[in-house]
């Protein structure tokens with residue numbers, strides 16, 4: 001653990017309930033300056049709720065937030081000067097052109113005109129800027145949304161599922177843009193996604209949230225080293241095998257195929273499992289140990305049933 | 307203060323190519339065109355010297371009792387819905403600006419939209435009379451246009467409508483569901499027709515104030531303006547405060 005870090009975002013026991021639903025439960029985010037922080041979790045994990053609290057759009061039920069080292073207080077909006085956001089979907093007026101949409105924000109926060117072209121250029125939208133937004137494709141809207149987030153030259157960019165609704169080429173393009181940002185202007189990026197594969201090429205740090213709880217937080221390397229190998233097990237009675245292994249405390253997942261995936265610690269575990277199944281008259285015909293992909297790790301973490 | 311002017315200038319840009327902008331013309335046009343049709347059918351009612359006054363008063367009663375409340379309802383709903391429908395709040399409230407500036411700019415813009423349509427209605431009232439003058443030269447429309455009278459009564463109606471504008475600006479911005487904004491306006495406009503009849507309630511019910519301000523004899527004008535302007539201002543401050551505290555889910 002590095003002993004000194006400048007956290008751009010730091011939360012302490014941050015929680016938010018909606019009635020009885022605990023959407024975010026005592027999470028301690030630590031987002032280092034200059035990082036691309038991938039905030040991961042399946043649908044309903046609490047990502048958007050967390051982001052809304054960071055932006056002051058909703059209040060925490062419990063816990064506190066530090067942005068740029070200062071405690072967040074209600075009605076204080078000064079810290080937002082350094083932030084650019086896109087939450088869930090871009091916020092655009094369809095009756096205006098792309099450029100006019102930028103102009104609305106420019107007027108609101110009183111920026112020089114040159115910021116508009118700079119931001120549009122950053123997302124390759126200069127060409128289409130004079131067309132009406134209602135004629136835009138999903139990808140163009142998403143890019144204009146990103147331009148709106150960049151208009152004030154923020155030092156922290158908070159993006160909630162920025163690749164929502166994009167095609168594979170669009171996703172790749174968005175990824176490249178996000179990856180370039182910290183290098184170009186020293187921007188810290190906090191972005192949420194429900195796919196690890198989507199951020200593993202961009203992110204330097206990862207936080208995994210599931211049902212409001214933080215399951216993992218650290219660098220990508222940490223996540224890589226933290227996982228157990230996976231045993232791919234083929235047998236003639238997969239259901240019985242699964243039952244048996246679960247009873248003795250192994251983490252077993254069905255793989256869609258008749259095969260099973262078992263989380264193991266090493267080869268001795270594999271030999272042990274083989275022996276156990278043979279004793280129960282189950283014929284084993286495949287035993288392969290694999291380092292899981294990051295996606296597997298993510299699934300492992302987020303499919304644990306209580 | 308700079309935040310208010312910035313927000314106002316942004317509001318102005320948002321109106322571009324919007325239905326709200328067209329309604330400024332459409333609403334008064336509908337009333338004045340309808341009334342012109344009536345006059346063309348019954349020109350004999352306008353033979354006297356007070357043809358202009360009659361016309362002004364009749365158009366204004368259609369305007370102040372029915373069209374104006376509905377128009378305010380619709381305009382405030384339209385300008386608010388461009389924020390609700392396009393999911394703008396979460397972006398707007400995450401911008402480095404004080405939240406009251408957004409509400410106050412919306413409020414002033416709504417006042418301006420109502421004032422503009424009132425001016426259009428005024429101009430079209432003159433236009434309709436001039437059409438009558440040429441089609442039926444025997445009517446009283448050959449006389450000079452009574453500027454003082456016309457400006458006074460139109461001004462009274464606008465001032466007395468400020469309270470409704472504040473109420474509807476708040477309603478439409480607070481509830482995402484346009485049915486609430488439109489429904490409340492329609493209920494009030496229908497309520498107008500009955501409450502108008504009661505001297506007691508008519509002079510204090512926000513929606514009947516415009517009619518009472520110019521059309522009813524021996525009302526307490528000071529009281530009407532006090533309610534209209536005071537209520538409007540108090541409600542605007544309340545709305546601004548309320549919406550600044552709002553959480554954006």
Ligand SMILES: Nc1ncnc2c1ncn2[C@@H]1O[C@H](COP(=O)(O)OP(=O)(O)OP(=O)(O)O)[C@@H](O)[C@H]1O
Nearest residue numbers: 018023041042043044045046047048049050194555
């Ligand atoms: N306004 C709300 N009212 C009630 N419950 C809510 C509200 N917003 C979110 N929730 C609940 O909080 C939990 C977390 O929701 P959230 O939107 O933060 O998830 P998410 O991680 O952003 O999911 P997704 O990937 O689907 O966007 C969910 O159980 C959701 O039902």
Ligand SMILES: [Mg+2]
Nearest residue numbers: 047048088160
């Ligand atoms: Mg979400």
